[in-house]
Amino acid sequence: MAANTKPADKTFKFAIITLVISLIFTLTPSVEAAAMATCSGSGCEALNPNSTGCDSGASTLRSFTGTGYKVELRQAGAGTGCNTKWTRTQNTSSISLYAGARYWVHAHYLSSPAPISPLARIYTHMHWPANETYMYCGKTNTSPIGQPMTSPCQGPA
Amino acid sequence: MNQKDSKQLLMLVGIGLLGILIIAAASLRVRFMSARASSMEDASLPVPQAEIVSDQNQLAESVQTVNGIIIEASNFRIEGEYLVADICYDLPSQSDWLLPDSMTVEIKGRSIKVFEWGLIEWKYSADGLKTHRCDDANFPIAGIGEFTEVQIVIPRLETSWPDSLDCDAAQNRLDAANTGIVITCYEDGNVSGPLLDTKPAAMSDEQAYAAINDAFIETFSGPWTLRGRLP
Numbered sequence: 235m236a237a238n239t240k241p242a243d244k245t246f247k248f249a250i251i252t253l254v255i256s257l258i259f260t261l262t263p264s265v266e267a268a269a270m271a272t273c274s275g276s277g278c279e280a281l282n283p284n285s286t287g288c289d290s291g292a293s294t295l296r297s298f299t300g301t302g303y304k305v306e307l308r309q310a311g312a313g314t315g316c317n318t319k320w321t322r323t324q325n326t327s328s329i330s331l332y333a334g335a336r337y338w339v340h341a342h343y344l345s346s347p348a349p350i351s352p353l354a355r356i357y358t359h360m361h362w363p364a365n366e367t368y369m370y371c372g373k374t375n376t377s378p379i380g381q382p383m384t385s386p387c388q389g390p391a
Numbered sequence: 392m393n394q395k396d397s398k399q400l401l402m403l404v405g406i407g408l409l410g411i412l413i414i415a416a417a418s419l420r421v422r423f424m425s426a427r428a429s430s431m432e433d434a435s436l437p438v439p440q441a442e443i444v445s446d447q448n449q450l451a452e453s454v455q456t457v458n459g460i461i462i463e464a465s466n467f468r469i470e471g472e473y474l475v476a477d478i479c480y481d482l483p484s485q486s487d488w489l490l491p492d493s494m495t496v497e498i499k500g501r502s503i504k505v506f507e508w509g510l511i512e513w514k515y516s517a518d519g520l521k522t523h524r525c526d527d528a529n530f531p532i533a534g535i536g537e538f539t540e541v542q543i544v545i546p547r548l549e550t551s552w553p554d555s556l557d558c559d560a561a562q563n564r565l566d567a568a569n570t571g572i573v574i575t576c577y578e579d580g581n582v583s584g585p586l587l588d589t590k591p592a593a594m595s596d597e598q599a600y601a602a603i604n605d606a607f608i609e610t611f612s613g614p615w616t617l618r619g620r621l622p
Binding site: 388 | 487489492504505506507508509510551552553554555577578580581582583584585586587596597600603604607
């Protein structure tokens with residue numbers, strides 16, 4: 235009897251291990267969990283969207299273009315808990331240019347101290363809460379851009 | 392074999408079958424996801440499968456399906472110096488899909504690039520996944536005179552640039568396309584971007600940067616051509 239039981243035990247263990255591995259594989263979420271941000275809610279005010287991780291899964295809500303630039307109003311990914319918005323300006327020309335971005339609330343504006351390369355982006359710090367929407371501004375230029383910039387801007391005043 | 396052994400054997404067989412079923416289900420799931428990804432890649436090829444289903448007598452709205460993605464334009468109107476249309480589109484995946492800057496409207500033989508567009512709403516599936524996005528698109532029409540018929544051309548859908556650059560992945564895409572382009576990436580405070588290190592001598596800067604741009608985003612090829620008429 236002992237000789238009959240041992241193979242059965244082995245088979246049983248094998249079946250259990252197979253079952254557990256299969257369950258783990260099957261139940262693993264297919265969508266990657268949003269990366270944890272290092273701030274949340276009001277604690278994200280005026281912080282960098284990139285270094286805080288609030289840019290994980292971020293969306294572009296609005297966008298406008300001009301010669302040599304593209305300006306976007308960005309919103310933090312829902313899974314981050316940041317609930318913030320910011321503006322970023324991309325140099326869409328094929329030469330390096332100065333760039334500026336502004337989210338028209340408080341002191342959320344920034345200009346590059348030197349020309350930024352083609353396709354590079356400059357982005358403002360974040361504003362919380364995201365349900366407030368303000369004008370977003372940005373441009374590129376061959377000379378330094380003064381702040382706070384007032385044009386070109388889009389969105390509700 | 393006694394009755395106890397038989398029961399144990401039956402239990403083992405049952406567990407084994409359950410395991411096999413779970414493995415098979417998981418395998419099918421992986422195949423489904425791969426097939427979906429593959430179909431997205433395939434869809435980026437310019438396969439002409441467009442179907443215009445709008446009522447050409449009304450033209451108050453226009454719908455076109457290209458490679459399984461439906462885009463609809465409606466509510467054409469003039470707001471100040473802009474022609475505005477509401478454009479709703481299927482999302483190819485859960486990425487941040489957007490209308491492209493290269494979107495144009497053709498009016499009286501002139502092609503005008505979009506100036507601004509923005510979110511009206513997202514639509515969700517029952518399980519909370521984003522399935523559609525609707526935007527208002529604004530085209531500058533100052534000085535173009537009177538018109539009633541317009542045609543919006545959307546060459547492709549594209550995802551927004553990531554805020555955190557995956558330079559290795561972008562370089563792999565450039566290599567896979569045999570572009571001969573080599574890039575590095577930098578991040579300095581609130582500025583980040585790629586740097587073009589080398590490119591083939593025969594390639595222009597514009598071509599190189601267009602290739603680099605596409606290496607950082609996903610694209611879904613059209614074009615979608617949507618005709619409309621002002622009320």
